[in-house]
Amino acid sequence: MKKILVVFLFLAGLSSKAQPVLKGGLGTFIQKNIVYPAFSLQNCIQGKINISFKVNLAGEVYTSKVSSGLGIDLDQEALRLIRLSSGQWQVPAQYDTTYVLIAPVNFTLSGGDCNLINATQKNKAIAAYKANEGLTDVITNFYRNKAQGNYNEADEGRIVALRQELGYDDAYLEKIIAQGQKKLKQKDKQGACEDFLFVKYMGSALADELLEKYCK
Template identity: 60%
Template sequence: MIKILFAFFLCFTFTLKAQPIIKGGLENFATSNSVYPRYSLSNCIEGTVTISFKLNSAGEVYYSKISSGIGTDLDDEALRLIRLSSGKWTVPKNHDSAVSLIAPIKFSLATYNCRDRNPQDIQRAITAYKANEELVNSIQNFYRNKEKGTAIEAEEPRFVALKKELGYDDEYFRARIKDGLKKLKQKDKQGACEDFLFVKHMGSDLADEMLEKYCR
């Protein structure tokens, strides 16, 4: 079972004034719309990501950022969920749109074969994710340049080997596409297209049909 728990409060607000609300509650909204990110899921990474955001009078999220995170793709998912809630908030008439709202989002993989996972292995996976980001960026830069016709073709075998070393294979890409399709059902076109583009920019054509169909 994948469980996501939420706490929500106004930053630096100590009065009992009415707060913005979302139908059904933020926890229910996020639990229904969450796509537990692949890297953290496969490495049993859990924890709390704190998002700071602001709402305008229409209940739209016009500013959001990660205040404190774990350092993996859980950070991006927490931020995506808050942005996905844009327009679904009901704000009181006296709401100050300049005030930051704080949403600590706790990701938990209850009973997901993680009970016996060594905490040291999990921490190593978090450290590896941070270190691998630069390598992923270098792979994507190569394939972006290849699309433009400016890449040095002789360098491609090195990037193919690097992808294999990092575990980015067709199985991973198909799973990433599946996540993107789930986000489309949530009407999160931006999130879906980001997943499809990730696959493309990693040198795979598996997402080309999705990009042509949904992201033009």
């Protein structure tokens, strides 16, 4: 069984006394709230993602972006975690809110077959993710248009074959739904609904009840 470890290091170029501090500690927050993304978990992809962000005097994250990452789903999870922390920062009264803070988040997996994955296999999986992004968009755009009644029925067979080729079967989509349900428990409705919509626009009805209940 794969075990998830997240090592967090906070750097801001400021003295520790001048830094904003997350209530309970950012490392603890990330360890508690991480939802290891399905593709990276399935392919044992690990790595460091740097998130740059700013906080205002109310402790809210008001700007954030991936400053360096792997170009895969780990990037978005690291970004989501920082955004999820918004409103929970304790900020010194005289703090300069124009400072850009950097959060390097190291995603690490242990156990299972992950110890057997080498750098070549990891890089191959990352390359496959990037290469397939455009094809994934072809599928989701087709089903978005279909939901609006604007599609060519003759194209659907090709889309279904492409979806199968990329591995978006029910087992994979169930993992995406499980991700979304974890995010709901964290009160991250936006993140959850994005996952449920992904399932819908893969031409699946598996998330329809969740979309109806939480995403209207």
